[in-house]
Amino acid sequence: MNIYDKYLPKNKHDFDRVHKLKKMDRTELLPLLPGLMEWVQDMNWPIAEEVAQLILTFPNEIVPLVKEVFKTNDDVWKYWCLEILVHRLPMESRQLFKDDLIRLIERPTAGEKYEEFDEIAIKILQTIV
Template identity: 50%
Template sequence: MLYLAGFEGLLPRDKYDIKKVEKLKKLDRNIVESLLPELLVFIQDTNWPVAPGVLEILLTFPKEIVPYVQDVLASDDDNWKWFILHFLVIELPVESRMQFTAYLSRVAETPTANELAEELDEIAKEILATL
């Protein structure tokens, strides 16, 4: 895992561990920043109880989160991409959203069958219209 040794106990144990999310909000930014890739996992479904709190944390790292979001967007998990685009990317400042222009343009113009099924082309167009 990518996080710093010794900090794994700071992550939520599961999608119901709201208490750990609240503790994360109070930690030093440098510690939380080291956990960003793992925190993204907790927004694979924004219906999970931990998701709103995790999103709140992630949005406080608009520049730092970009490479980790790009990793998700490069994956095959189109459902996760839907949540990432709808609840995280669209809420980032313009400077951060611009980092996803190439991906968003490709999905808006030439979506795969799976991307069409998840309606990623629609959210991509919506985000592009805000740039």
């Protein structure tokens, strides 16, 4: 068991934990970000949007976490990271994804092509060029 598990949501309906997280100090939340990222794997989960909003208050800190998700084979998680996180990041943070966006447009994997990542990437890239 991770020492941070007692702070993270237990299930997709655990709004109580999410509300407690929102009241925590930023320094306390930083080590929880990797665990919170898992809650944007499926934006159909009831707490996913609130968790995403919380994560987005750490634009610089989540850039490497999103880049790690992009290295996985979880195309649904990558999709939500693009659509919900990268798309909503401030301009300075979005710019850090320029190379990733170009790769998604020019050399998407079969799964990324199926999920139409290239179209999302174009849309995001147009906001930073």
